[in-house]
Amino acid sequence: MMNEEFKKRFDQYKNGEMSDQEMTAFEEELEKLEVYQELIDSELEDDNEWDVSISPEKQKAILAYGKRKSYLRISVLAVISTLMILPFCTLGSYLYYGMGGKHSTGNEFMETAAVTVA
Secondary structure (H helix, E strand, C coil): CHHHHHHHHHHHHHHCCCCHHHHHHHHHHHHHHHHHHHHHHHHHHHHCCCCCCCCHHHHHHHHHHHHHHHHHHHHHHHHHHHHHHHHHHHHHHHHHHHCCHHHCHHHHHHHHHHHHHC
8 A cells, every 4th residue: 555655656757746745745755765775785795705605414413403393393292292181181070070969960970880789
């Protein structure tokens, strides 16, 4: 949206459809953009001087390190997930078999076992 607004203002500037005050403000904005562009160009020229090539051995070492770190992270996540799920399942079992007092599911199982043994 900002690009469309800028294009519209630029067209107005080219066609002379702006007031003097608007033209002055737009020219100041264009000067700022030129300064920014020069700064970006100078930074990119400085970046081109750097040697960013990495040897194949170093690339393999980086990939191996990333793979080990990934395996460790997945293993820790699996253990933590299991340790978080177990208490909720245990609590759910306690609630399912214990709720209801004398007529609870757990109590009925105990009575059934006692009658079967007797």
